[in-house]
Amino acid sequence: MATASLHIDLDAILANWRAMDALTGPGTETGAVVKADSYGLGAARVARLLARAGCRKFFTACAEEGAAVRAALGEGPEIFCFAGHAEGDTALIGEARLTPMLNSIDQVTRHFEALPGAPFGVQLDTGMNRLGMEEAEWEGVAPIVLGAGVQLIMSHLACSDEPAHEMNARQLEQFHYMTDGLDVPRSLSATGGILLGPAYHFDVTRPGIALYGGLPFAQATPVVRLSLPVLQVRDVAPGESVGYSNTFIARRETRIATLAAGYADGLARTLSSRATLWAGDIPCPLVGRISMDLITADITDLPDVPAALDILGPHQGVDALADVAGTIGYEVLTSLGARYRRVYHGGAA
Missing domain, CATH: 2.40.37.10 (Lyase, Ornithine Decarboxylase; Chain A, domain 1)
Structure with missing residues (x-):
């Protein structure tokens, strides 16, 4: 055979997800990042595997990826899209019953006008200066968003693979400032944040690279x-x-x-x-x-x-x-x- 073989150990992926889950307390739900086709290893297979193990929240980069995961999983699990409700995504978000993480006031307006009553989350910028609403934007739109039943509020750490980096504590403080007192599930941590400890775990975690055997989770089972x-x-x-x-x-x-x-x-x-x-x-x-x-x-x-x-x-x-x-x-x-x-x-x- 002239084709190379990529062997993928699904039991190792499951063991890594369970290891991530074990690092958090009973009040924290462990999701799974399956974007980029589960980092190239097959999102449909990985999502079905983890759903059978009890994972109920999956994270993708965009609506197209989310729709593919929905086709693999069927009804039930929540599928969040980091890119939010981009222009042209309305039909796909609605048909696949996705939960876009709204990143801007423009996305909030688009989602509320195009899919009123449909689920959504919000992404906040706590210092990474990439996706998400900054503090002033959030203060302006928060009363409307909170009244519409937001499913999840998240942010993303820029330096979590460097535990001693001062950016981690700064973003944690800003996330608390922007979200404390809200009766909404919160999520700050992917793999690196989980390893930073309980202060970073909040209600939902989003392990990604750890599932597939990579650093910064040095104890990961090779996949x-x-x-x-x-x-x-x-x-x-x-x-x-x-x-x-x-x-x-x-x-x-x-x-x-x-x-x-x-x-x-x-x-x-x-x-x-x-x-x-x-x-x-x-x-x-x-x-x-x-x-x-x-x-x-x-x-x-x-x-x-x-x-x-x-x-x-x-x-x-x-x-x-x-x-x-x-x-x-x-x-x-x-x-x-x-x-x-x-x-x-x-x-x-």
Whole structure:
């Protein structure tokens, strides 16, 4: 088979969600962020898995994602959209029974005029200066919004992956200032905020990257293994080059495996001649330039030619590979290409 296999452990995702849930008290509900197709791992599968386990609140980036999750889940769970009620989304929000997190006075007006009586939440800006209403906007619209039955008030932490950063306490204080005394469920924390402790938990948490095995949840159970099939093997003499631009020159008799994956599949060119692949417990250096569809690895030290090599697995998780690429685990996960054959394990009802 010339298609790489992305193995996804649904039991690990469930264990990570339960671990996040266990970090909060009985008064806090644990939701799940399934945006970007559950960080590339399949939102329909993940949402159904977590709904069976008791998750009742799911968070997506936009209405299109929310509608896909609704189709997978059916009636019952709430599906929130961080982008709110954008222009052109009215029909989709209504048909899929989504809960947009209204980010501005314009969105409040649009939602109330187009879908009167439909559920909604509100997102507040506590200092990140991205989405959400600032303090003055919120003060102006709060009486109308609160009287219309808002489902959830949320904000988002900018520096929660740095526990000692002073921005965390500043945003917490501002969130209290903007929301204390309101009889509405509140949500401030994604994965990093959950790890900051109970003061940040409020009524609803929104774990995302932790579910999929990434930092800052260092105790997460690994979720993915990416196996790349070997398409061809050749012996390269000392002085010969491999790949584009002759960036690798063999210094010894070298056995080179060509594997089916490249930057079109989410393996960044910055990994060229820097990453490591694995044959079981044996490391195999990635050599030469990563191209669109192919990479090459030095398998000289292997006793036999393998059928495939792992670039993600027990010896190298998403954050370790991200360090080599000069990025973050989120980007590694969400870049995993559509050509990979996704193989799901576990997840029994």
